[in-house]
Amino acid sequence: MSDGKEKSRWRRFAEWVNGDSVTRDPTTQYVMDRRPARAHAPQELHEERERLRLKKFLGLYPLAASFLCLTLIAILFATVLCIPPFGQPGNPTNNEVSRHYLEYTEEETGATNAVTGMILSYRGFDTLGESCVLFLAVSSVMMLLQRDGNNTDEQTLLRLRREDAIERTHPDNILRKSAKLLSPFILLFSLYVLFNGETSPGGGFSGGAVLGGGLILYSVAYGPEQLSRLLTRSLYDGVRITGLMAYALTYGIYIFAGANGITVEMEWMMTVIDLAVGLVVACTIYGFYTMFQRGKL
Amino acid sequence: MTVLENILLAGLVICAAAAPLCKRLLATVIVYLAFSVILAVLWSILQSPDLAITEAAVGTGISGILFFLTLKKIRALKGTQDE
Numbered sequence: 114m115s116d117g118k119e120k121s122r123w124r125r126f127a128e129w130v131n132g133d134s135v136t137r138d139p140t141t142q143y144v145m146d147r148r149p150a151r152a153h154a155p156q157e158l159h160e161e162r163e164r165l166r167l168k169k170f171l172g173l174y175p176l177a178a179s180f181l182c183l184t185l186i187a188i189l190f191a192t193v194l195c196i197p198p199f200g201q202p203g204n205p206t207n208n209e210v211s212r213h214y215l216e217y218t219e220e221e222t223g224a225t226n227a228v229t230g231m232i233l234s235y236r237g238f239d240t241l242g243e244s245c246v247l248f249l250a251v252s253s254v255m256m257l258l259q260r261d262g263n264n265t266d267e268q269t270l271l272r273l274r275r276e277d278a279i280e281r282t283h284p285d286n287i288l289r290k291s292a293k294l295l296s297p298f299i300l301l302f303s304l305y306v307l308f309n310g311e312t313s314p315g316g317g318f319s320g321g322a323v324l325g326g327g328l329i330l331y332s333v334a335y336g337p338e339q340l341s342r343l344l345t346r347s348l349y350d351g352v353r354i355t356g357l358m359a360y361a362l363t364y365g366i367y368i369f370a371g372a373n374g375i376t377v378e379m380e381w382m383m384t385v386i387d388l389a390v391g392l393v394v395a396c397t398i399y400g401f402y403t404m405f406q407r408g409k410l
Numbered sequence: 411m412t413v414l415e416n417i418l419l420a421g422l423v424i425c426a427a428a429a430p431l432c433k434r435l436l437a438t439v440i441v442y443l444a445f446s447v448i449l450a451v452l453w454s455i456l457q458s459p460d461l462a463i464t465e466a467a468v469g470t471g472i473s474g475i476l477f478f479l480t481l482k483k484i485r486a487l488k489g490t491q492d493e
Contacts, residue, residue, distance in 0.1 A: 226460075229460075306463065314459035318464055322468045323467045325472065326471040402475055
């Protein structure tokens, strides 16, 4: 296995992934050339058949849809009627697990807010998996939607530039003014929710979502160039990756220390985990917005 | 409190039923966002402020933005068509 051959195979694979070169196998090409042309049915016959099919479909569709809806509603109502009434002490949800969580959260996890302690500590692996899912989602959205030289033609660029010019010359005043007024408060609130997550309601996910929304609003208020100058691609990627790594690392230390009976400053770690989750979520949300909107950061 | 709760629950059902029945896609999305707002208020009444914050941010803000962007991409919003 020579190095050159491996490299060429890799390059061929990369080209195939990019869809750059469509090299056909000569035997396949030969068979495809030899194949007789498919016999086409007459146009009228085809149209008639299509019309009949459509008619049958349109007749059946409402019936099937309403049947499915009614069945689903019946099942859901039956389930709701079987659920024990809300807030009763004898409900199966009020068992020793929730009692343990409520009683021991503060001393076991270092979080005053039981919900945050549960999400980030008792079920931290869940949250780690969710953060990974978000990270991968924004990565794949970037792969699919990012604009570069290979997948953008002149016309699209022209259209985008025209849309930008229209936006610049005719800004939506109500939106822009209200966004300008609101976005600092939203960003401040998100920081409060993020940093105060272990003592008050909120925490990583909600704070990150609010932060992402605030970034989107900021981008609306001051124009996308303003924010992309502030939050460049490399910074964005750095924050995203650092968030996930910080989470994994801190949670690893947390678990290790807990399992071996080492006492560590847990409150500080909860804040770090909270912040890491928030950064990942905010980056995901902002990345979705900007990828869908403009195809680049 | 129960009166307010019942009103909100009725609003929830009305929004849920109205969303698929709207003719225009924009109206559907807005009714769905109203559903999320009512749900956020209900979460805070049911004493789960964590969920209320997340629902308000994700349900009304983020999913609304993504829906509007999709509508813009498929040219279902008025005034965004070029030409």
